[in-house]
Amino acid sequence: MKVELRKHISEILLSLQIPISFEVYNCNNEVLPKWTEQLQLTHEFLVCCEKTAEIKKLQSFLGKPIFEIENHIYWFDGNRTVAIGLAEIEILPERTEKKIDCLKTRTALPAWLDDFIFDHLNAEYAPDFKTFGYNLDSTKEDNLKYLGTYFPRSYAESFCIFDNIFQNMNYQNTLSENKSLNILSVGCGTGGDLIGLLTIVEKYCHNVSEIKIWAIDGNEEALEIFENIIRQFRFQTSKIIELHVIKNIFPSILDVDLQQIKEYTFDFILSFKMICEIILSGAGSNDNSYFDFVMKFTPLLSSKGLCLLLDVTTKAEHNNSFNPILMNWQVNQALLKLEIFQTLLPLPCNFYEQVCMEQCFTQQKFQVSHKQKTNDISKVCYRVIGRVEFINRLVSRRKNVKYILQTDKQNMTTAFCPHSIGEIIMDGYKLIN
Numbered sequence: 001m002k003v004e005l006r007k008h009i010s011e012i013l014l015s016l017q018i019p020i021s022f023e024v025y026n027c028n029n030e031v032l033p034k035w036t037e038q039l040q041l042t043h044e045f046l047v048c049c050e051k052t053a054e055i056k057k058l059q060s061f062l063g064k065p066i067f068e069i070e071n072h073i074y075w076f077d078g079n080r081t082v083a084i085g086l087a088e089i090e091i092l093p094e095r096t097e098k099k100i101d102c103l104k105t106r107t108a109l110p111a112w113l114d115d116f117i118f119d120h121l122n123a124e125y126a127p128d129f130k131t132f133g134y135n136l137d138s139t140k141e142d143n144l145k146y147l148g149t150y151f152p153r154s155y156a157e158s159f160c161i162f163d164n165i166f167q168n169m170n171y172q173n174t175l176s177e178n179k180s181l182n183i184l185s186v187g188c189g190t191g192g193d194l195i196g197l198l199t200i201v202e203k204y205c206h207n208v209s210e211i212k213i214w215a216i217d218g219n220e221e222a223l224e225i226f227e228n229i230i231r232q233f234r235f236q237t238s239k240i241i242e243l244h245v246i247k248n249i250f251p252s253i254l255d256v257d258l259q260q261i262k263e264y265t266f267d268f269i270l271s272f273k274m275i276c277e278i279i280l281s282g283a284g285s286n287d288n289s290y291f292d293f294v295m296k297f298t299p300l301l302s303s304k305g306l307c308l309l310l311d312v313t314t315k316a317e318h319n320n321s322f323n324p325i326l327m328n329w330q331v332n333q334a335l336l337k338l339e340i341f342q343t344l345l346p347l348p349c350n351f352y353e354q355v356c357m358e359q360c361f362t363q364q365k366f367q368v369s370h371k372q373k374t375n376d377i378s379k380v381c382y383r384v385i386g387r388v389e390f391i392n393r394l395v396s397r398r399k400n401v402k403y404i405l406q407t408d409k410q411n412m413t414t415a416f417c418p419h420s421i422g423e424i425i426m427d428g429y430k431l432i433n
């Protein structure tokens with residue numbers, strides 16, 4: 001592992017033309033240099049180099065933070081040895097836990113959707129994270145298994161996240177001025193994320209009479225299923241649904257063809273569990289895809305638009321970093337460049353993203369029930385992003401608050417954003433009025 005890591009770093013330095021020497025230490029069993037005594041060792045490997053002026057270039061290529069100390073720069077690699085990327089982990093007394101007002105993360109498929117996908121389309125609940133780790137080439141049969149297993153999960157995640165956002169009165173009032181909404185989904189697949197959002201729009205946006213959807217994906221079978229579901233959704237709503245399906249296979253985010261959407265702005269941009277597949281298929285060449293996505297798509301948001309970027313919390317085999325760590329780091333880097341955009345959720349990212357240098361593993365659990373499974377659990381990481389001016393109208397900053405970013409009921413641990421310090425404990429995922 002250390003040998004491979006050395007080779008990998010040599011190749012990176014060579015290709016970036018940064019001629020510096022470096023050393024890799026296994027933090028678990030090697031003697032480390034004296035200056036590392038002041039560091040918190042968070043991972044299996046510590047990589048140190050002499051100082052270089054090319055830190056930014058190297059940092060953006062590696063997709064992880066590089067730190068400076070004395071005459072050295074260093075970063076961590078390999079598996080995490082400190083539990084997760086959040087500095088503070090605590091066991092909360094049950095009494096405190098009960099008092100925290102948390103995001104609602106459990107829902108069920110609406111009856112019409114449950115009936116339609118299982119009884120009419122013949123979806124099947126058949127979890128298999130290996131097969132469904134990559135879906136671009138899925139057959140019709142695979143897509144029906146995806147529909148019965150992962151579609152409901154995406155539905156629930158989207159439904160719960162937007163249900164909370166729409167309860168913010170400033171958001172609801174601003175959006176209710178709209179008669180028409182534009183929605184873009186990149187990597188929509190069978191469209192669980194879109195149907196979750198449409199169900200929320202139906203619940204809250206009574207003034208909206210027209211919804212235009214642009215749905216991009218490379219898998220024709222999945223798009224066909226999605227079109228079928230939209231046809232059925234039209235019976236559930238009085239709104240006009242205009243659907244533009246765009247079949248596009250893109251080798252990387254930079255290659256997504258914007259020709260058909262470039263004259264529009266969007267009130268919602270969704271991308272659920274697609275970037276993990278782009279990273280996987282790139283075998284190293286697409287590792288910066290969260291950064292690329294934010295740079296390419298957030299400028300397409302309308303003045304009150306929100307982009308929900310969501311992914312699974314696993315990692316690609318070729319990459320040492322888990323998706324949430326890549327997502328959080330790269331979104332922060334992109335937003336430093338795109339100054340007029342900001343994170344809305346998780347809330348601590350809204351407050352601290354400009355100064356955050358953490359390798360932050362965030363994870364939220366959702367549960368969905370349907371005909372073939374009760375309380376099926378999914379684990380995801382996500383960021384909601386919008387224009388600074390608009391986001392500022394939705395968030396009020398509170399003092400003395402410590403934000404929860406991950407709860408593990410099984411191990412009875414709670415992890416907090418290390419930047420948030422205070423006595424009041426709040427859920428980092430729950431937007432409040």
Ligand SMILES: C[S@@+](CC[C@H](N)C(=O)[O-])C[C@H]1O[C@@H](n2cnc3c(N)ncnc32)[C@H](O)[C@@H]1O
Nearest residue numbers: 136154187188189218219249250272273274277
């Ligand atoms: C895990 S599925 C997610 C689908 C949907 N967003 C959801 O949450 O249920 C990922 C989708 O990304 C699409 N995808 C992956 N790589 C792609 C590529 N290179 N070009 C176009 N689509 C791609 C797949 O076809 C698949 O439908």
